[in-house]
Amino acid sequence: MSHMDQYQQHHPGQYNQVCTAHSSAGTEPCWPGQRTRSPRRKWQLFPGRNRFYCDGRLMMARQAGVFYLTLGLILLTTGLFFTFDCPFLASNLSPAIPAVGGVLFVFVMGMLFRASFTDPGVLPRATPDEAADLERQIESSGCSRPPPRTREVLINGQTVKLKYCFTCKIFRPPRASHCSLCDNCVERFDHHCPWVGNCVGRRNYRFFYLFIVSLSFLTVFILAFVITHLIIRSNRTGFLSALKDSPARYPFTLAVCFFSVWSIVGLSGFHTYLISSNQTTNEDIKGSWSTKRGKENSNPYSYGNIQTNCCAALCGPLPPRSVTQLTPAGPNTVHVLAFDPLRFGFTLQLCKRTKDLYVTKLRPAVITHVSCVSRQELPYSTGEALRQFGLPLAV
Amino acid sequence: MRAAAIGKTFTMAETHSLQDLQQPAVSSKVFVQRDYSSGTISKFQTKFPSELESRLDKQQFEETIQTLNNLYAEAEKLGAESYLEGCLACLTAYTIFLCMETHYEKVLKKIARYIKDQNEKIYAPRGLLLTDPIERGLRVVEITIFEDRSIGSGR
Numbered sequence: 001m002s003h004m005d006q007y008q009q010h011h012p013g014q015y016n017q018v019c020t021a022h023s024s025a026g027t028e029p030c031w032p033g034q035r036t037r038s039p040r041r042k043w044q045l046f047p048g049r050n051r052f053y054c055d056g057r058l059m060m061a062r063q064a065g066v067f068y069l070t071l072g073l074i075l076l077t078t079g080l081f082f083t084f085d086c087p088f089l090a091s092n093l094s095p096a097i098p099a100v101g102g103v104l105f106v107f108v109m110g111m112l113f114r115a116s117f118t119d120p121g122v123l124p125r126a127t128p129d130e131a132a133d134l135e136r137q138i139e140s141s142g143c144s145r146p147p148p149r150t151r152e153v154l155i156n157g158q159t160v161k162l163k164y165c166f167t168c169k170i171f172r173p174p175r176a177s178h179c180s181l182c183d184n185c186v187e188r189f190d191h192h193c194p195w196v197g198n199c200v201g202r203r204n205y206r207f208f209y210l211f212i213v214s215l216s217f218l219t220v221f222i223l224a225f226v227i228t229h230l231i232i233r234s235n236r237t238g239f240l241s242a243l244k245d246s247p248a249r250y251p252f253t254l255a256v257c258f259f260s261v262w263s264i265v266g267l268s269g270f271h272t273y274l275i276s277s278n279q280t281t282n283e284d285i286k287g288s289w290s291t292k293r294g295k296e297n298s299n300p301y302s303y304g305n306i307q308t309n310c311c312a313a314l315c316g317p318l319p320p321r322s323v324t325q326l327t328p329a330g331p332n333t334v335h336v337l338a339f340d341p342l343r344f345g346f347t348l349q350l351c352k353r354t355k356d357l358y359v360t361k362l363r364p365a366v367i368t369h370v371s372c373v374s375r376q377e378l379p380y381s382t383g384e385a386l387r388q389f390g391l392p393l394a395v
Numbered sequence: 396m397r398a399a400a401i402g403k404t405f406t407m408a409e410t411h412s413l414q415d416l417q418q419p420a421v422s423s424k425v426f427v428q429r430d431y432s433s434g435t436i437s438k439f440q441t442k443f444p445s446e447l448e449s450r451l452d453k454q455q456f457e458e459t460i461q462t463l464n465n466l467y468a469e470a471e472k473l474g475a476e477s478y479l480e481g482c483l484a485c486l487t488a489y490t491i492f493l494c495m496e497t498h499y500e501k502v503l504k505k506i507a508r509y510i511k512d513q514n515e516k517i518y519a520p521r522g523l524l525l526t527d528p529i530e531r532g533l534r535v536v537e538i539t540i541f542e543d544r545s546i547g548s549g550r
Contacts, residue, residue, distance in 0.1 A: 106488070107488060110488045110489070111488075114489060122532075123532045123534065124531060124532040124534075126534075127531070127537075129424045129426075129537075130424075130426055130531070130535060130537070133424065133426050134426075153431040153432060154432060155431060155432060155433070155434050156433075156434065160431070162431070170534060173429065173431065173435065173534070174431055174434070174435055175435055187435075188435070207489075210485070300434065301434055301435065308473070311473065311478055311481075312473055314481065314485075315477065315478045315480075315481025315482055315485070316471075316473055316477060316478075316481065317470060317471055317472070317473075317477045317480075317481075317497065317498055317499045318481075318497055318499060319471070319499055319533075320497075320499060320500055320503060320529070322529060322531075322532035322533060
């Protein structure tokens with residue numbers, strides 16, 4: 001869109017911006033007639049760096065490699081446990097052991113998927129009108145150049161600074177932060193977890209926490225019973241012959257479990273502390289509410305006692321997604337720029353299959369906005385065509 | 396009809412009108428920002444924007460915003476009901492939300508109905524349109540001001 005920006009600089013205020021449907025997911029239809037889906041869903045117009053599955057219901061970060069590693073490790077370790085240890089333990093100790101292990105495993109996987117695929121609370125970017133309005137407010141507020149882009153709010157006696165996000169063109173709500181990996185502002189941003197393949201924010205923090213807690217239980221469970229199995233076998237047949245049964249897996253299982261126990265149990269403990277004091281990882285790392293900053297510094301979001309903080313974080317109401325609503329993205333208005341046809345001439349084309357109007361030649365994309373730039377009459381045929389699509393024109 | 400639009404190249408002179416399609420022209424938009432003084436709960440500022448002075452009563456505007464604030468407070472309320480819902484959901488591994496909707500979603504539907512109602516009764520006759528804040532990520536209440544020409548229905 002850079003040539004358009006340049007054009008706008010030369011003729012400010014005369015032309016409105018072209019908004020073309022540009023999904024960064026990479027599956028944008030380019031030419032009419034191709035096998036494409038009609039991109040009327042909001043998630044298809046999503047400007048952040050995320051991947052969407054199942055028609056926008058599932059949402060992940062772009063880099064998902066480490067997530068598959070997490071999945072693989074959990075599946076492999078549990079798989080080995082169930083294959084080699086459970087038959088012995090079920091028959092010699094109790095059949096409850098594989099049952100409990102099974103329940104734990106299902107819970108862990110469930111929480112992992114929910115943490116990975118839930119929208120963490122992404123804030124939708126400002127609409128062009130909103131961004132312009134904010135710019136006007138910022139320009140008019142300060143006389144110093146450049147004008148300050150912060151707002152101060154008093155929350156429960158603490159002064160909190162709201163920063164302006166240049167990418168999303170909004171003033172970030174308190175506790176929100178911009179994730180550079182996903183290129184989104186996320187509400188109550190905790191951290192971006194590569195193991196889970198997603199940001200951890202307001203909407204999926206409890207799933208993340210339950211995932212690490214249940215994973216700690218699962219790891220401890222597996223470690224304990226693998227060692228129990230080994231000990232029982234050693235008592236019967238001697239240590240070396242017990243190892244001979246399936247020697248290859250012991251180093252793997254024991255190593256994975258041992259390192260996991262230390263790291264994941266530690267992480268669970270850390271997050272338990274964060275929940276009880278109602279802080280995010282982001283705030284804790286920056287020391288936003290630590291008393292080292294000043295005697296008066298305290299957490300304005302904490303409810304005062306541990307029980308309420310825990311309940312609020314884990315059992316509080318879950319807000320719905322703002323960005324990836326599945327309903328079609330509002331009445332489609334079409335931006336049609338009038339500019340030099342020799343350089344920027346474009347064509348309206350109708351895709352017979354999907355019945356979408358496409359802008360071709362300039363930048364192939366589905367028309368999502370039309371705005372008028374002058375009051376001259378639209379050729380009747382085009383107006384009629386646009387009206388048949390239910391595309392109103394707006395200034 | 397549609398065929399005429401196919402392959403039509405637009406030149407400098409060909410621009411567009413509204414009158415043909417009888418759509419009201421948007422004159423400007425007012426954005427009512429969030430009020431963060433009580434924390435991160437969803438609450439909007441009740442300060443009356445100056446651009447609406449000619450169109451709307453201060454009390455009506457404040458009443459609309461205050462009702463919205465109350466509805467959002469109801470959605471985000473921490474109480475026995477929300478805790479129960481949370482615990483039940485956790486025990487069923489959150490599969491219960493496949494069959495029932497959360498309390499928050501129920502209240503959001505209520506809010507959508509309220510906004511539609513307000514638009515029909517109060518705002519549309521004055522050439523204004525309230526946009527549901529959920530469409531903007533609960534960041535702003537967007538009020539569109541239409542030009543005061545012909546009577547346009549809000550939506």
